[in-house]
Amino acid sequence: MRYAETGYNLEIDLSSGNIEKVETDPAITALHLGGLGTNAKILWDTVPPEADPFSPENRLIFGTGLLCGTPAVGANRTIVTTYSPQTLLMAYSMMGGFWAPELKHAGYDKVILSGKSPSLVYLWINNDKVELRDASHLQGKGTVETEALIREELQEPNAQVMSIGLAGENRIYYSSIEHSRSSASRGGMGAVMGDKKVKAIAVRGTKDLNIARPVEFIEHCNDVLNYIQWRADNPVQHVPPILAGLGSPQEMAIHDEQWHTTAFSWGNARYRRKDFWTEEVEKEWSEIQDGAVQRLISCYNCPMKCGAIIAYPTLELSKYMMKCYSKLTYVMGAMADNLEFGFRIAGLAQGYGVDAYTAPQVMAFAVELYEQGILTDQDLPEFPPDNEGRFFYLLEKIVRREGIGDVLANGVYWAAREIGNGAEAYDSNTIKKHEQIPIKLGMLNPIFFLMLSTGEKINITQIEGQLPQAPFPDREDREEFVKDWIQAPSDTIKEFFLNWELRGDNAFPFYPDFQTACELVEWQETMHYIDDSTGICAGLSSFPIKPPYHINNLPGLISAATGLDIDRDELWNKIVRRNRSLMRAINSRRGLRRSDDKPPQDHWKKRFPEHEAKLLDEYYKFKGWNNDGIPTKESLEELGLGYVGEDLEKRGIYNNGQSEEKS
């Protein structure tokens, strides 16, 4: 019997319509866990590295986390993996909600789409009955509406549906896949789904999921539940309110947005407004938010209320479900001081299915180009005079690929190069062709430098996490913090935190030493890699400070659920390192090199090129990668990935790296 997982994947060739239920090898689970780990393995094994993201060879893999559907609190994530049309690298994007547990109960761990459907279809998985159904009547429909229409037509109110909107159908490079209160937004997952002409995937499952050591496992889960309750009454001290609790930042419940509005940049990642948050703004925004939020809601088996049902009288869309930060991204991108605008445009954008991180930044970029005369009235006929109006205008153009919208639909990096005429200079906030969270700071942070530069998710929130973002000024407070820091992986890291100061010798950029910096980065990244394989939400694990899941309790938890005997060493040093290096190798094979490993150009004012180069050198060594950021043959061999190293060698990937270095 298989535990925690079902042991079956659903493989669908959309070109021929062939549907197969394929038994998986339990040895692969032991090597890669599930979710992201096994997604990466499948991508490496089955999609040639030269495949165009918009080609039948590319696969779109929907993997449930290994613990999804079990009582592990917050284990509900679907990990979507493919080659991204925007970055051209491997992309993975994750969503919570209810889809992954439902798929497990239908009897599958993954849905793997390949080929291309001749016409728009949706997939209906009802336990053993799986079919592709015509979706021509759903063409152009919004994501919220599509979910409802499919449930109605299947007469199955309990079906869980994910879908794309107009943006995905039109292959906008930053289109999302939306489901319930969640979405897989990053990397253009919706575009690949649209390219394959799949409008939606609906699933209903009523089968059992088995636990290997039930009594032991439920004790772990009870501990997690109790800790969540305890943390609700004992928020972390000395950090902003938005970072003091668990979950995604509690944007729907908390009114205090001082931290986001004053620390993050507005416009095209340009302006910090340190004085923005006043009592007046807080009062006005609180009223708007209370009027908009109808109910705080959660994903499957999770008590954190990170989402909300939004019902606002002036909305174009009557109702939708919002998740954390999208409430602010459009407001800040448009330099609109009006939260109501945020609720209005976010609903519309979600119906079209675009990434709420990237879309507002592309629009802010376009507005800036217009203001600089690089885009003109010819490119933007009847462009409204106000920024709110301009954002609505641009959204409509982009999702339809109309006029300049067709260029902007490919994101800032590609648009800047296509527009030319100096537009490249306004592409200031991308890494590896992908828009980043708009933060502009003063002093180089060596830990964030490594995380921003090397993270394979190309998204800082998917590598940062359990370490407070700034030192506590008083040593006494630091000592207090360390006392019950059960989540810390080692004494070295506790020591680092105790001695970390705002100024002086123990401050950035030369503190900590290289070794400790590497350990801090790897620890935080490792937590994300575990979550992305187990399907546990980062909001209860890798992302917040002092979470209920951590490196010291996860090995026992995973072992009890699966029956695999995984200790901390096996989990961190074998499985996670294996998955991490495999993903790096996938991207090395697609051309990723050291020169790509860098933060957004003006992320910090004070930069230290020599120190930064040394940081990268040391981090690569620490990871078992060569000086060009490619996993060495030896390190891959050690991780049981000898076949990966051989392939890299055969393809001359190492030689290219070395010759580039010499030149």
Added chain:
Amino acid sequence: MGKVKKKVKVIRIDTDKCNGCRACEMICSAFHASDKYSVINPSRSRIRMIREPMRDVYLPVYAGEYTAAECMGRDKYVVDGKEYEECAFCRASCPSRDAFKEPDSGLPLKCDMCEDDPEQEEPLCVKWCLADALTYEEREEEVEEEVILEEMETGLKSLIDKYGLDDLIDSIARMSRKE
């Protein structure tokens, strides 16, 4: 007959607080697995979420008595401007719907307040509901003392209700002659 005190177990359901996470369904199915916590399957759960986010309907319902026959009519309730089928509030495992039946055998399910030895502090759906949409109370009620029927008597009483006392006596007499 005199009055006696009876402990009544109450789950208070505050639908305004429900966050729709379905942890109640999940843990109910885990607890009632034949080997406790070994199998998870919300469709075996004795509590069901009726969950329609776009209508703001979040309604946990518990499984009650089995009934052989469905209702003759179906009413609709409108509460706070939201329309509910009467069945939404009904606890019965009944022929009109799939809820509260084992998915494979079709046998009816019924909430037992997580009876356990040693006793649980509260039903597990309540314990797992950190949103406090479900809270547990016990209260004492004075009720008329009633003769507690033994299992066989309960069975016979249902047969009398169904066929009448005379037919039942006839059947027993006939059966005893055969033996």
